[in-house]
Amino acid sequence: MWQSGGMRRLWLTTEEYASRRGVSDAYVRRLAGAGQIPGAEKRGGQWLIPVLEPGPEETAMRTIAVFNQAGGVGKTTLALNLGYHFASRGLKVLLVDLDPQATLTAFLGLVPADLEVTVYDALLRRGGLPIHRNLAGMDLVPSNILLAGAEQELVSALNREGRLRKALDEVRAAYDVALVDCPPSLGLLAILGLAASDFVLVPVQTHFKAYLGTDQLLRTVDGVRQELNPNLKVVGFVPMQYAKGTQHDRDVLEALTAQLAERGPVLTPVPQAADFKKATVEAKPLALFNPRHPAVQVLEETAEHIMGALYGQSRGEVRS
Ligand SMILES: Nc1ncnc2c1ncn2[C@@H]1O[C@H](COP(=O)(O)OP(=O)(O)OP(=O)(O)O)[C@@H](O)[C@H]1O
Ligand SMILES: [Mg+2]
Known part of the structure; x- marks a missing residue:
């Protein structure tokens, strides 16, 4: 065991x-043999797979805002699926739907x-956070269309940008990670989400x-950092709905990686896959809908990377 x-x-x-992932042992051995499980090592004829988990003394809740003002890029899909992968490692996960469209809730x-x-x-x-418990192993603070009026109603409110952070204070002891699904805008709701997040x-x-929009997005993050939340860090960019087979996607990925690398790590692209849409119809994360889908492995890897960052650690830490 490594610990730090x-x-x-x-x-x-x-x-x-395999048992954690709900797939067969033979399938996992095949993945490991094909080099598709990062960090897997063969020892004494046996594959061993490294997984990060929080130690027993780790208590402070970390909050992650999933943010992009562009619509339909995959914010909600990412929040839901990463939340599931965190929960499957034993983290207590709270999802917060901060979008009046209420897609995460649905x-x-x-x-x-x-x-x-x-x-x-x-x-x-x-009134305190309304929490719906144990939805695919996670808890949810839901939203609905009434939230659309919140930006207007909060205009003259005291400490409006701090409202979500304050609401989350009440539940910090109960969760390891909160994922806040932001709406596709740079408006007050998104600011509330960023101000509440680590x-x-x-x-x-x-x-x-996307290549054009990220500048504006990063300016908003910088503004929030300067005015409201100096500790806000970019944990990563996740290319979503990536079509590896097209030259266009490969070119844009390369350009995006070059453009964004100095602001944060560009993580492994999540492939475009029709099963993401099908999984939502059954109200399931992809890993429950189709545990053998190759994108599940990518999400595992993304969860692993983010956990390392949340707890101040990356792969290949000093052995204790
Ligand atoms: N990797 C993917 N492959 C294929 N479809 C995807 C993928 N990721 C997300 N989708 C689909 O794309 C649509 C938009 O995704 P999602 O709702 O997660 O985006 P969003 O950024 O939250 O949108 P909004 O800005 O409206 O909140 C959904 O139908 C979702 O199922
Ligand atoms: Mg969304």
Whole structure:
């Protein structure tokens, strides 16, 4: 076992890893043999797979805003799926839907219009966070269309940018990670999300439009850092809906990586896959809908990277 900064690295056998992932041992051995599980090592004829987990003394909740003002880039999909991968490592995960479209709420099988209490009430009425428990192993603070009025109503409110952070203070002891799914805008709701967070995770599409939009996005992050939340860090950019087979996507990925590298790591692209859409119809993360989908392995890797960053550690830490 490796341990440092409250994190421990466990080495799982292929059987243990397969059982966590809900796939067969033979499949995991095949993946490892093909070099598709980063960090896997063969020892004494056995594959061992490294997995980061928080140590028992690790308690402070980390908050991650999933943010991009561009619509439809994969914010909600990423928040839901990463949340699942964190939870499957034993982290207590809270998802916060900060989007009046309430896609995350719907992706988890709730009917937004039927909800009487949502994140809106916590922000506007200081009623405490309404929490729906154990949806695919995670807890959710839902949203619905009423949140659309919040930006207007908060205009003259005291400490409006700090409202979500304050609401989250009440539940810090109960969770390891909170993921805040921001709406596709640079408006007040997104600012509330960024002001409440320790980290910002940015899904980007490998399209030319994404290439143009990131400057504006990073200026907003810088503004929040300067005015409201000096500790905000960019934990990474995740290219989403990546079509490896097209020259256009490969070119844009290369250009984006060059453009963004100085602002944060550009993580492994999540491939374009119809199963993401199909999984949402069944209100499931991809790993539950189709555990053998190659994108699940990418999400595992992304979760592993982010956990390392959350707990101040990256791969290849000093052995204790
Ligand atoms: N890697 C992917 N491959 C294929 N489809 C995807 C992928 N990621 C997300 N999608 C689909 O793209 C659509 C938009 O994704 P999602 O809702 O996560 O984006 P978003 O950034 O949250 O959108 P919004 O800006 O409206 O909040 C959804 O239908 C989702 O299922
Ligand atoms: Mg969304």
